Amino acid sequence: MSTVPTGLRLIEDHAFAAAERAISEFRSARPVVLMGAGEALVAVGVEGVEADLASRLDRLSDGAARLILPPARLRRLGLERTGSGIIALPSIDLERVETLALKLDARIDAPVGPPTPLDEAALELAHLALVFPAVIAVSIDPSVAFDLGAVVVDADDIVSFKRRKIDDLRIVSRAPVPLDGALDTEFVIFRGGEGLRDQVAIVIGHPDLAGIVDVRLHSACLTGDLFGSLKCDCGDQLRDTVARMAQGEGGILLYLDQEGRGNGIANKMKAYKLQSQGYDTYDADEVLGFDLDQRRFEFAAAMLKQLGVSSVRLITNNPVKIAALRDAGLEVQEQRVLGRATAENVRYLASKRDRAGHKIDFDVLAAFAAPND
Numbered sequence: 001m002s003t004v005p006t007g008l009r010l011i012e013d014h015a016f017a018a019a020e021r022a023i024s025e026f027r028s029a030r031p032v033v034l035m036g037a038g039e040a041l042v043a044v045g046v047e048g049v050e051a052d053l054a055s056r057l058d059r060l061s062d063g064a065a066r067l068i069l070p071p072a073r074l075r076r077l078g079l080e081r082t083g084s085g086i087i088a089l090p091s092i093d094l095e096r097v098e099t100l101a102l103k104l105d106a107r108i109d110a111p112v113g114p115p116t117p118l119d120e121a122a123l124e125l126a127h128l129a130l131v132f133p134a135v136i137a138v139s140i141d142p143s144v145a146f147d148l149g150a151v152v153v154d155a156d157d158i159v160s161f162k163r164r165k166i167d168d169l170r171i172v173s174r175a176p177v178p179l180d181g182a183l184d185t186e187f188v189i190f191r192g193g194e195g196l197r198d199q200v201a202i203v204i205g206h207p208d209l210a211g212i213v214d215v216r217l218h219s220a221c222l223t224g225d226l227f228g229s230l231k232c233d234c235g236d237q238l239r240d241t242v243a244r245m246a247q248g249e250g251g252i253l254l255y256l257d258q259e260g261r262g263n264g265i266a267n268k269m270k271a272y273k274l275q276s277q278g279y280d281t282y283d284a285d286e287v288l289g290f291d292l293d294q295r296r297f298e299f300a301a302a303m304l305k306q307l308g309v310s311s312v313r314l315i316t317n318n319p320v321k322i323a324a325l326r327d328a329g330l331e332v333q334e335q336r337v338l339g340r341a342t343a344e345n346v347r348y349l350a351s352k353r354d355r356a357g358h359k360i361d362f363d364v365l366a367a368f369a370a371p372n373d
Contacts (some may be wrong), residue, residue: 205250
């Protein structure tokens with residue numbers, strides 16, 4: 001058996017690896033220990049917590065557990081608040097936790113205190129893991145952090161994780177993939193950007209990368225892109241963009257794994273259920289604890305730069321995407337993208353226009369969707 005050379009480490013960036021492990025554990029509904037500023041916190045997402053784990057956390061907390069909720073959920077509970085907050089849990093009563101975190105008609109039943117930096121890091125961990133944004137937390141003595149059998153991670157490594165994923169963004173594969181109506185197309189796969197997922201740049205034709213390149217940032221929409229859901233116009237926007245680029249001078253479509261405005265497919269379906277009960281798309285997200293949009297687009301700019309692009313004609317209705325690319329140092333012109341207004345998505349489109357500032361002209365959409373004479 002070989003001996004281990006002195007000082008040899010198989011994983012150089014242990015902090016980054018610990019953050020990735022913590023995200024995976026949290027997504028699997030297992031507790032994670034967050035450390036920082038001489039303090040330690042056991043955190044577990046509300047989603048998936050079972051009675052046995054709640055009992056063990058109760059024994060650990062000795063009556064001092066707390067529920068961490070984001071500002072959107074606190075607003076739905078009747079508290080005007082711009083930041084997240086904590087609610088004391090003298091005992092971890094899963095029925096009460098479910099009411100405060102999930103029930104539509106719930107109201108605040110106890111004082112809400114300010115979160116600590118570790119509490120904020122726990123909510124960020126929930127966001128990175130694409131689970132429900134509500135966390136049960138128990139403060140512990142840092143000296144026992146490694147005795148509980150849970151992954152231990154520095155809170156700063158969770159907070160900085162997205163930024164570091166952008167810095168670590170790299171091309172891992174590329175190949176020609178002819179598409180219907182766009183035969184001369186290449187898929188370029190990037191690792192990094194958001195969480196633990198891969199991102200795709202679809203290069204259509206042969207755009208002049210030294211000039212102004214037609215670009216669309218398209219967040220993945222399984223229901224619309226693949227199954228043709230009528231609840232949104234995502235699939236229409238995707239196909240119209242590809243066709244427009246193929247018929248023109250080419251372009252780049254970034255297909256970004258940010259389903260449900262960055263909330264993940266499971267939370268998107270929860271929001272869809274609420275929409276079927278009368279909530280608009282943004283109110284539904286707020287009930288679940290999400291703000292208007294959880295997506296970030298800095299990594300999209302990094303993808304474009306790695307492809308050699310510095311100036312873009314961005315095909316979008318979303319002013320946030322334009323601002324993000326400009327803030328990242330790209331020169332940006334804008335061009336509207338067209339979808340299709342249907343009886344099922346008209347309220348959704350109006351909400352995007354009225355509440356998120358999307359530049360949607362229903363007269364233009366109607367003309368675009370009208371059959372040719």
